[in-house]
Amino acid sequence: MTSTSPTRRIAILGGGIAGLSAAWTLEKARRAGHPVDFRLYEAADRLGGVINSDTVDGCVIECCPDSFPTEKPAAAALCRELGIADQLLGSNDAERKTYILVGKRLIPLPDGLMFMVPTKLLPTALTPLFSWSTKVRMAREYLFPPAAATEDESVAAMTRRHFGQQTVDRLVSPLLSGVYGGDATQLSVRAVLPRMVEMEQKYGSLSRAMLAGRRRMAEAAKQSGRKPGPPPSLFTTLRGGMRLMVDAIAALLPSGTVHLSTPIQSLAQTSGGWTLETAFGTERFDAVILALPAWVAGSLLRSVDRTLGDALSGVPYSSSITVNFGYNLDQLTMLPPGFGYLVPAIEQRRMLACTFVHAKFAGRLPPGKGMLRCFLGGAGNDQLLDESDAGLTAIAQRELSDVLGLSAPPSFVRIHRWRQSMAQYGVGHLERMQQVRASVAALPGLALAGNAYQGIGVPDCIRTGQEAAETVLRSIQTEPAAVAKR
Numbered sequence: 183m184t185s186t187s188p189t190r191r192i193a194i195l196g197g198g199i200a201g202l203s204a205a206w207t208l209e210k211a212r213r214a215g216h217p218v219d220f221r222l223y224e225a226a227d228r229l230g231g232v233i234n235s236d237t238v239d240g241c242v243i244e245c246c247p248d249s250f251p252t253e254k255p256a257a258a259a260l261c262r263e264l265g266i267a268d269q270l271l272g273s274n275d276a277e278r279k280t281y282i283l284v285g286k287r288l289i290p291l292p293d294g295l296m297f298m299v300p301t302k303l304l305p306t307a308l309t310p311l312f313s314w315s316t317k318v319r320m321a322r323e324y325l326f327p328p329a330a331a332t333e334d335e336s337v338a339a340m341t342r343r344h345f346g347q348q349t350v351d352r353l354v355s356p357l358l359s360g361v362y363g364g365d366a367t368q369l370s371v372r373a374v375l376p377r378m379v380e381m382e383q384k385y386g387s388l389s390r391a392m393l394a395g396r397r398r399m400a401e402a403a404k405q406s407g408r409k410p411g412p413p414p415s416l417f418t419t420l421r422g423g424m425r426l427m428v429d430a431i432a433a434l435l436p437s438g439t440v441h442l443s444t445p446i447q448s449l450a451q452t453s454g455g456w457t458l459e460t461a462f463g464t465e466r467f468d469a470v471i472l473a474l475p476a477w478v479a480g481s482l483l484r485s486v487d488r489t490l491g492d493a494l495s496g497v498p499y500s501s502s503i504t505v506n507f508g509y510n511l512d513q514l515t516m517l518p519p520g521f522g523y524l525v526p527a528i529e530q531r532r533m534l535a536c537t538f539v540h541a542k543f544a545g546r547l548p549p550g551k552g553m554l555r556c557f558l559g560g561a562g563n564d565q566l567l568d569e570s571d572a573g574l575t576a577i578a579q580r581e582l583s584d585v586l587g588l589s590a591p592p593s594f595v596r597i598h599r600w601r602q603s604m605a606q607y608g609v610g611h612l613e614r615m616q617q618v619r620a621s622v623a624a625l626p627g628l629a630l631a632g633n634a635y636q637g638i639g640v641p642d643c644i645r646t647g648q649e650a651a652e653t654v655l656r657s658i659q660t661e662p663a664a665v666a667k668r
């Protein structure tokens with residue numbers, strides 16, 4: 183685009199990490215000479231969406247996500263770009279151990295689990311997590327022949343076929359509920375664990391496929407002559423809190439670009455662009471990026487394209503609650519070593535998981551301080567959102583006392599409710615996304631970003647924001663500019 187091109191106006195709807203990452207990508211384009219003028223509209227009175235951090239007694243509290251998976255590079259790369267690389271902190275994997283609650287017993291996940299697939303004989307044979315009949319079934323799985331491509335199915339259905347129901351109940355279900363706040367019997371294996379589907383088609387046995395992958399990696403390392411270094415930490419966080427990412431982007435955006443407390447009320451496609459309406463008036467843009475929960479995007483787009491609106495509104499979402507308890511470490515001597523525990527749904531408790539924060543990220547809390555981060559809610563437990571803070575505190579404390587024997591009073595409690603915030607990729611999600619992509623492609627100057635599309639984690643949301651910004655930059659080069667009514 184030449185410097186004589188008219189300035190193109192772009193609106194970003196939603197100031198969560200997806201919208202912010204789109205805004206930062208546009209700002210970089212503007213600094214590089216692209217004639218773009220963008221505005222970000224956020225319904226709430228702060229930026230960040232579900233990402234927020236707080237500090238109490240010197241302890242950084244994560245109100246929602248506490249970290250991101252290190253293997254997905256977009257989040258750490260963004261932090262480096264934003265000048266906050268010195269804040270990156272890897273999880274303390276030397277201490278990594280996760281327990282599954284069975285009755286009142288915390289049983290460690292056996293060594294050698296990869297993507298929920300057992301790959302080490304001895305730890306799998308010795309773990310009390312599974313019965314002997316499940317272990318025999320796991321051994322037999324090694325002989326499964328390659329499978330023909332099948333229809334999409336739930337993660338639970340695929341795991342059951344390979345390893346039996348107990349593996350679903352005690353392993354897959356709590357792990358998925360920990361990551362997605364979701365129900366393994368509903369989540370699509372193609373959308374959530376596509377590698378498993380590929381492995382099944384190629385090898386049949388998932389255990390054999392994992393072992394073959396491990397051998398290939400060892401062989402490649404041997405051939406390259408590299409000494410295998412320690413693997414990177416599984417999770418990365420920001421020492422001062424995940425919110426630093428949000429604040430760092432906000433500080434780099436030109437003043438006047440961000441409009442807080444400004445929910446978008448309606449959106450219309452008008453000749454050569456888009457018109458959006460807020461309580462403060464109507465604005466025209468050449469392009470819009472919707473970085474909103476899919477159910478909000480769906481309701482705004484229904485009048486533009488009913489099929490698209492319905493497809494977006496049909497993406498289910500789950501809610502969750504985080505309860506952070508602060509302690510002195512000497513009150514927590516009864517905790518087993520490790521990062522925390524997951525609670526299978528069949529245990530019929532209200533807590534889904536508990537993270538031992540001081541163990542997961544060494545040096546993140548002041549010396550002598552400990553913190554437990556409890557998750558409640560998840561798929562099918564929305565009634566908990568209406569409990570009072572006192573009620574939620576009592577529920578979490580009862581369970582901590584029952585499971586860990588912890589009765590000491592916490593020095594602080596912080597509760598955060600996240601309604602309809604976690605997209606659930608149900609069976610058929612990929613087909614729904616195909617339909618969404620086809621509809622969006624027919625609407626010039628429209629792009630979508632956020633956790634409903636190609637991954638729910640922070641790095642995936644960052645990536646979708648970047649891609650949405652790049653898509654609209656490409657599209658407006660060929661579209662006539664709208665005349666701004668200001």
Ligand SMILES: Cc1cc2nc3c(=O)[nH]c(=O)nc-3n(C[C@H](O)[C@H](O)[C@H](O)COP(=O)(O)OP(=O)(O)OC[C@H]3O[C@@H](n4cnc5c(N)ncnc54)[C@H](O)[C@@H]3O)c2cc1C
Pocket residue numbers: 195196197198199200201223224225226229230231232233246247248249250251444445446447473474475478502503504600603604631632633634638639640641643
């Ligand atoms: C409890 C919980 C724990 C999580 N833990 C992790 C973790 O540890 N690691 C990880 O990688 N991921 C985690 N995630 C997932 C990840 O944090 C989210 O998927 C991601 O941050 C979502 O970003 P987003 O920008 O897509 O959406 P959001 O953060 O939901 O942002 C959407 C924004 O749109 C705004 N909005 C809504 N309606 C309107 C409107 N009409 N007009 C204008 N604005 C509007 C909202 O106010 C919001 O700010 C977790 C999620 C939850 C809920």
